[in-house]
Amino acid sequence: MRTRDRILEASRQLFNQEGLAGVTTHRIATELGLSQGNLHYHFRTRDAIVTTLFRRFESRLSGCIESHADADALDDLWLTLHLTYEVIDEYQFVYRDIAYLLAEHPALEPDIQALTGRQLVATRNQMQRLRSAGVLSMSEEDAEMLALQLVFSMTCWTTFKRMMPKRPKGHSDSALATYYTLTLLSPFVSEPSRPYLDYLRHKYVS
Incomplete structure (x- = not known):
């Protein structure tokens, strides 16, 4: 190397x-x-190291966001979530230390906001496609709010996990995060799709 x-x-x-x-x-x-x-x-400078690492994170996460483009099945959502959490875990300092990062590197703030904005749009579009495909049974407003909850969970996961008093053993952080996030879909999944959602969720805790 x-x-x-x-x-x-x-x-x-x-x-x-x-x-x-x-x-x-x-x-x-x-x-x-x-x-x-x-x-x-x-x-x-150390700033140059931090900026270069952020650009790598940005590039990797952008690839996950782009994978939303044609997703219209639970498998697509599951894979996107899992890959996204793997990137977040690999660069966990970005979201975990976001206040410090932006205070020390204010020039990155527009980029992190743009990245989050793209993630929100892509996730919202994916919820609408799952709704149109009959996988999710929900109103348009519910789809908007679910997309917001999913992105909120992804961006806040690295902070939240440090505050958990007990975490299940034997599972990677990305696996647990995917399991918890998939659970947010449970109230909205149509009956024909529910068994498969349960199968995907329990792959992470069995």
């Missing part, structure tokens, strides 16, 4: 484990056994 990529990978892991505020370039260099000069040759 190239030194630049090693720096990014170590930074991502440290930001996830210790938080953005607690990790300096000195800490990153020490973790990798690099001199400060070597690290700064590749990234002149």
Whole structure:
């Protein structure tokens, strides 16, 4: 792995484990056994590392958002949710430390807002397609609110999970998050689709 990529990978892991505020370039260099000069040759500032990692997160999450485009079945929704939570878990510092991130990097605020806006539009469109396909039985207003709840759950998951007093063992964070989020659909799933939703949900807790 190239030194630049090693720096990014170590930074991502440290930001996830210790938080953005607690990790300096000195800490990153020490973790990798690099001199400060070597690290700064590749990234002149810590801000450059954070911004580059955010761009990777943005690109990965954008791919998940684009996968909403033709989704009109529970399988499509399930896969999109699972892949989205895997990205969020891989870059958990982004949403978990969002207040600090935007305070220290205000130039990223329009980008994170645009990303969230695209996610809301894509999820809302997916709810409408599932409604049109007869998978969900709900009003248009309910579809709008469910889309908002789904995106709210995705963006707040990394903070919420740290406050849970007891978390089921033996399941990855992305699996638990997908299970909880799929449960939000339960009141609206049509009777023919309910057995399959239950099957998808219980794949994560069995």
